[in-house]
Amino acid sequence: MLKTVTKTLAAGVAVTALLAGAASAQTTLRIQTHQGQSSSYGGAIQEFVDAVNLMSGGDLQIEMFYSSSVVPSAETFDAAVNSILDCDMTNGSYQAGKNKAFQFVSDTMGGYDSPLQYQAWVEMGGGREAVNELYADYNMTFVGAHVGGQESLTSTRPLAGVADLENWKFRAPPGMASDIFASLGAKPIVMDFSEVITALESGIIDGADASTLGNNLRIGTYDIGKHTNFPGFHSMAADHLACRTDVWDGLSERHRKIIEVAYQNVGMDLILQTLVDNGEALAKLPSMDVTTYNWSAEDRATFRAAAQKQWDVYGGETEEGKAMVASHVSFMKRIGLIQE
Template identity: 30%
Template sequence: MTMSKRRAFLRLGAAALAAPALLTAGRARAADGTKWRMQALWGGGTTPMIYEEAFCARVAELTNGSLEITPFAGGQIVPSAQAFDAVRGGAFEMMKTFDGYTAGKIPAHGFSSTVPFGFPDPDQYEAWFYERGGLELARESYAPAGLTYIAPTVYGQEPMHSTVPIRTIADLNGLKGRFVGLAAAVMGDFGVAVSPLPTSEVYSALDKGLIEVADRGDIKANYEEGLQEVAKYLILPGIHQPTTATSYVANTRAYDALDDQQKAALAVAAREISGSLRQNIIVSDGEYLKKYQDAGVEIIDLDPVDIAEARNQAVESWKKAATDNLSTRMMESQVALMQELRLL
């Protein structure tokens, strides 16, 4: 992020939090303020959905009620796969999405959602968004569709679950696995026969032996789904998805109609929720790893040296996946930061 852009972001944040004139304007509009609907990725009552509800409440608080967002669980307004087109068409104003779902059509989205073997720490990935121009690149990826990328929610790894022990990266070679997005391409380059199964089919595919290793969701969510019953090995870190970014995305026409305070409130609330959810997941992971062990699951920690060597190999996979100018610029900026951080 350039110095001028950083100053602009800080001005917006300060306006949302402190400027009396803007807050007065918000009070004047509160009675007949702007009302949005947002469809999230998650099911009702789940931990991530609770945080989406907190995001909406925080936006209302920061704008003194001038912008009210009603959150809906995944699939409540339209099927999740149709949310992109629905928001673009104005059926509702905002979605919480995972860019990896649209990486097939927009190659850059493979890099704004997760980078297999990439940033091992979510703070590093979030720093790329806010300090190395990732936010602007993500916005560029959505603009042609009439959509505005607001901000990411960045959190940590999603583990691999396996019916066979995987103690080295080389052990992946020849296995049948479920991965999606950029991870499908990268894991394929490491010898996995990839099937991009829907999330809902992961349990049964492991149970029936159709696959031997799988990505699904975070540690807690996978336990609640019962994967400890069908996969007796949990592999850490989740090299296919070491850090994760989901995205707040709005219809551009609706977003442009907001005032500066409302736009700033969206940015500030999103940044706050990103940190809060990440901290919740850190604590939750420790609690649920113990539950996996109690259920007879062996937790395997991969060798950091093995992962570092594989990361250098994965760069070639990233380059192959960057098939247009924007995805190439996004990938190269991430590689540059990883080199500065001595990850490559």
């Protein structure tokens, strides 16, 4: 009897030790984002980190590096490819120098009217599959994307529609955005984001392509430029979560699902937060003597048509770019944004 009890106790101890060992086995993913931890994006990302830890019972940890603290933002993708990091949570367009197709992972420029439409392309319109065909050549897996919402322009002169773009000098990012606006008569001036306020104050530019309505208010562009558009239509840059494929495939199915579910919450949180931020900003603008313009369906269609021509130019340089543009256009036709 004593021997039986002893064996039973020993077996119990062994099982307890085995379970304890399993519980203590921990997987840690090193991820970098270019977003600051104190920003609305950073707050949503921190909630993602906490949710992964909670849902995994602590056996899956995220070591998040904010504000590109390991490598410069544009080098994050390569840092993941080369095992310095495990995953990249920056922006696909940083890799457009490798292949212009990467531009269309992040922002079609003039394509979607809302972040939900873009997310629908990713989740239900073949977007995830299209992106992963591109990323597979780099041993990277596209997990998903997050985006707050459409950006609004700031201007020191009226900006009621396409006609007002003629000779409109504005701060623009390099690349496709500048070319689209230039084709409609604007005069884009490429400059760093940090130079926007000074350039507006000095009159070097008439306006700026900076950020969302809420962020524009926060950084002070409406203290100078008293004209803006809302809702936005021209740009909606989405960040991504992409992990090195061998790392992603090496995770258990349970861990992959935890990451996917927690990350989907990041996208929804940012859509909701941006909606609130923009709504609060919109309520404040009249007291600041800022005029808001809601562009007509005709003007939006004119801008989208100009954008489509540049999609073909940029996307047409590579087979991957053509495939990415075709995926977007097919989905936009499906949901009625582009007429057959």
